[in-house]
Amino acid sequence: MCSTCGCGQPDEVLISKPGKADLGHLEMHHHDEEHPHHHEHHHHSHAGGKTIVEVEQDILGANNKLAERNRGYFEAKNIFAINLVSSPGSGKTTLLERTLKDLKDELSISVIEGDQQTFNDANRIQALDIPVVQVNTGQGCHLDSDMVHRAVKELNPGENSLLMIENVGNLVCPALFDLGENKRVVIISVTEGDDKPIKYPDMFLSSDVCIINKTDLLPYVNFDVQKAKDYALRVNHHLEFIEVSATKGDGMDRWYEWLRKNRGK
Amino acid sequence: MHELSIVMSILEIADKEVKKANAEKVDSIELEIGTLSGVEMEAFDFAWEISVKDTVMEDAERKVHRTKAKAKCADCGHVFFAQTLYDDCPKCGQPFNEILNGRELRVKALTVS
Ligand SMILES: Nc1nc2c(ncn2[C@@H]2O[C@H](COP(=O)(O)OP(=O)(O)O)[C@@H](O)[C@H]2O)c(=O)[nH]1
Ligand SMILES: [Mg+2]
Ligand SMILES: [Zn+2]
Ligand SMILES: [Zn+2]
Ligand SMILES: [Zn+2]
Numbered sequence: 001m002c003s004t005c006g007c008g009q010p011d012e013v014l015i016s017k018p019g020k021a022d023l024g025h026l027e028m029h030h031h032d033e034e035h036p037h038h039h040e041h042h043h044h045s046h047a048g049g050k051t052i053v054e055v056e057q058d059i060l061g062a063n064n065k066l067a068e069r070n071r072g073y074f075e076a077k078n079i080f081a082i083n084l085v086s087s088p089g090s091g092k093t094t095l096l097e098r099t100l101k102d103l104k105d106e107l108s109i110s111v112i113e114g115d116q117q118t119f120n121d122a123n124r125i126q127a128l129d130i131p132v133v134q135v136n137t138g139q140g141c142h143l144d145s146d147m148v149h150r151a152v153k154e155l156n157p158g159e160n161s162l163l164m165i166e167n168v169g170n171l172v173c174p175a176l177f178d179l180g181e182n183k184r185v186v187i188i189s190v191t192e193g194d195d196k197p198i199k200y201p202d203m204f205l206s207s208d209v210c211i212i213n214k215t216d217l218l219p220y221v222n223f224d225v226q227k228a229k230d231y232a233l234r235v236n237h238h239l240e241f242i243e244v245s246a247t248k249g250d251g252m253d254r255w256y257e258w259l260r261k262n263r264g265k
Numbered sequence: 266m267h268e269l270s271i272v273m274s275i276l277e278i279a280d281k282e283v284k285k286a287n288a289e290k291v292d293s294i295e296l297e298i299g300t301l302s303g304v305e306m307e308a309f310d311f312a313w314e315i316s317v318k319d320t321v322m323e324d325a326e327r328k329v330h331r332t333k334a335k336a337k338c339a340d341c342g343h344v345f346f347a348q349t350l351y352d353d354c355p356k357c358g359q360p361f362n363e364i365l366n367g368r369e370l371r372v373k374a375l376t377v378s
Contacts, residue, residue, distance in 0.1 A: 053376075061278075062274060139269075173270075233361070234351040234360040
């Protein structure tokens with residue numbers, strides 16, 4: 001048992017080769033304070049024609065770097081970029097449509113639509129005379145910062161505008177991919193389980209706001225709003241909640257208020 | 266399956282390092298994947314298997330360090346090993362914690378030849 005942190009369990013090291021699941025387990029306690037590793041970055045050592053490279057690189061580093069570039073671009077043009085994430089069917093496009101209708105006279109808005117297939121959602125946005133680019137990810141289950149970078153080039157959003165990015169419907173994968181957005185907004189609808197926040201905690205941990213949609217259906221379903229909020233707060237106690245019905249319009253004013261308030265920051 | 270994108274990103278890093286060292290292939294690769302990194306190891310293994318074929322990593326031995334996640338209780342400050350992103354503090358029982366580590370996704374080292 002370690003006295004610093006009270007841990008008893010060592011980290012597990014799995015060694016495996018293609019084809020063979022794993023070659024055995026090594027047990028190793030590794031503890032930064034007790035056994036500091038000072039690896040020089042890109043230190044090369046040569047032994048018998050082999051080169052050992054200490055890389056120490058974030059696997060998602062390339063995505064994160066480009067996300068930072070996107071963020072810099074948004075900042076320079078004072079663009080407020082929102083990454084909208086949810087399961088398929090929670091109401092991302094419906095919320096967007098209503099928001100665009102209600103705010104398009106007040107704000108300059110453009111949209112990036114992410115879906116594996118089809119131009120359906122982009123067509124729904126286009127019908128409202130809003131500049132939109134559709135990104136079809138094919139097999140890919142999330143947008144990444146390069147896709148957004150390319151879509152933004154295409155869109156060329158104006159200064160002081162609002163950029164809404166509808167991610168691919170998926171509560172798992174988009175959580176890991178920073179797009180360079182200013183805020184991440186996760187939507188759950190009351191037709192889903194109220195335990196979604198702990199089933200898909202990564203997404204709720206990485207989001208700033210949780211919109212609870214389809215509140216018009218509350219009388220007909222077993223969704224416990226307070227329970228959903230409690231679960232979500234366990235994962236991320238900074239999360240803000242906004243309850244809306246994107247089809248009926250209830251609660252949308254609070255969402256617009258949030259947008260106005262945070263856009264200026 | 267974001268595990269596929271993760272394997273592709275590892276491949277990109279490996280490719281670059283192989284070129285930089287004027288080598289041909291990766292003999293071994295050491296990764297750090299925290300227990301709360303959001304990576305499903307079964308999906309990761311599958312993604313690995315279908316992705317490394319005909320690449321510099323085809324025959325690479327893979328070593329994965331599963332860093333055990335630690336959280337700090339927002340109330341009493343107790344530091345403990347976290348099984349999930351929403352554990353109750355084992356000391357005082359309240360549910361709000363700060364995750365200290367366990368979300369690592371890194372390539373630590375490679376051997377190329
Ligand atoms: N009753 C109700 N249905 C909604 C609401 N918002 C969206 N829907 C419906 O949910 C379905 C999926 O919505 P959509 O916006 O396409 O979801 P997306 O996949 O997240 O973009 C559509 O049939 C919408 O009409 C709501 O507030 N109340
Ligand atoms: Mg949609
Ligand atoms: Zn320890
Ligand atoms: Zn996925
Ligand atoms: Zn505590």
